[in-house]
Amino acid sequence: MRISVVDVGSKTVRLVVSDAQDGAPLPVHTEKWRLRLSEQVKPGDPIPGEAVERLVHAVAAASRTAEKWGAAAPLAFATAVVRSAPNRAEVLRAVRLRTGVRLCTLPGELEAELTFLAARRWMGWRSGPLALLDIGGGSLEVAFGRGRLPDFVASLPLGANRLTHEFLTAGDDLPDPRRLRDLRRSVRHRLRDVAARIRWERPRTAAATSRTFQQLGRLCGAPPGRHGPFVERRLTREDLREAVDRMSALSAAERVLLPGISAPRAEQSLAGAVIAHTAMKLTGLEAVTICPWAIREGIMLRHIEDGPGWWTEVTGHDEDPGAERPAPLRIAAAPATS
Numbered sequence: 001m002r003i004s005v006v007d008v009g010s011k012t013v014r015l016v017v018s019d020a021q022d023g024a025p026l027p028v029h030t031e032k033w034r035l036r037l038s039e040q041v042k043p044g045d046p047i048p049g050e051a052v053e054r055l056v057h058a059v060a061a062a063s064r065t066a067e068k069w070g071a072a073a074p075l076a077f078a079t080a081v082v083r084s085a086p087n088r089a090e091v092l093r094a095v096r097l098r099t100g101v102r103l104c105t106l107p108g109e110l111e112a113e114l115t116f117l118a119a120r121r122w123m124g125w126r127s128g129p130l131a132l133l134d135i136g137g138g139s140l141e142v143a144f145g146r147g148r149l150p151d152f153v154a155s156l157p158l159g160a161n162r163l164t165h166e167f168l169t170a171g172d173d174l175p176d177p178r179r180l181r182d183l184r185r186s187v188r189h190r191l192r193d194v195a196a197r198i199r200w201e202r203p204r205t206a207a208a209t210s211r212t213f214q215q216l217g218r219l220c221g222a223p224p225g226r227h228g229p230f231v232e233r234r235l236t237r238e239d240l241r242e243a244v245d246r247m248s249a250l251s252a253a254e255r256v257l258l259p260g261i262s263a264p265r266a267e268q269s270l271a272g273a274v275i276a277h278t279a280m281k282l283t284g285l286e287a288v289t290i291c292p293w294a295i296r297e298g299i300m301l302r303h304i305e306d307g308p309g310w311w312t313e314v315t316g317h318d319e320d321p322g323a324e325r326p327a328p329l330r331i332a333a334a335p336a337t338s
Helices: 049-068 088-099 108-123 160-167 177-201 211-219 237-248 263-283 295-306 308-319
Strands: 002-008 012-021 024-034 075-078 130-135 140-145 152-156 205-209 234-236 287-290
Touching: 002 049, 002 295, 012 049, 012 295, 024 049, 024 295, 049 075, 049 088, 075 088, 075 295, 108 130, 108 140, 108 152, 108 205, 108 295, 130 211, 130 263, 140 177, 140 263, 152 177, 160 177, 160 263, 177 263, 205 211, 205 263, 211 234, 211 237, 211 263, 211 287, 234 237, 237 263, 295 308
Parallel strands: 002 075, 130 205, 205 287
Antiparallel strands: 002 012, 012 024, 130 140, 140 152, 234 287
């Protein structure tokens, strides 16, 4: 069986085609199309017509590519940039009518659960009680679990692009130290209760996913991507603290020159570093392992194990706004904090 997943993010549309062999998704082809929705749409604003056109063309190209590689209709989802748009339903309808692809959005908590599933499978049982951090453009997902599925998940509006728009100066100017303090204070305030839960659980191991963490890991000395996915990549809180100080003295144009920081993500890289460091500090994590598997692999694993019926339920909630959203895998209530 050959499966394809299309991921519409804040920067790109990504396609992964994999063979489902022995219960694991083995990639045979990956491709991406530059979209840069985050540069055209502020968090919570409607997606303009020209951006919808680019999105439609990218999804259509991804669908054709998946078919060329012998995969079934792609499992297509969009992250927070589309999920939070007031015209979300119109965007999804345009994609479906013009490409035949049923693009959907996932609740942030479900994104966290699927990412945890992938991280657990990659890290293995020896990792023990596992904490997960995932920084996207629009949200931060946090999860914890002792088994295959998470016991606790949370999705917070603490994405790197969202907080860049909210707190930091765009363009080539140096970051304002006062705004940077406001950013750090806001992250601490909004993450406080979730972080207390993770500290209370005392994870044995922590995994971090997303391009933000991958680039921060490379900045702090992790091996480059060309060394392959099986090389261990770790990011320590101490190294990340030094990276935040270093990046705070640079403009976005200057941060492009740093190892691992790509031009499309340079502007939001500082906010991403502040979110990552603050999250690690509040949760008590001294280091995280950079995990190459994330939500796309989680979707594939769930599809392999539970069949296509689950994905039909996921896509249905966007087509019918009144429909009940798909139930989380497992969510435990956080303990009360004083």
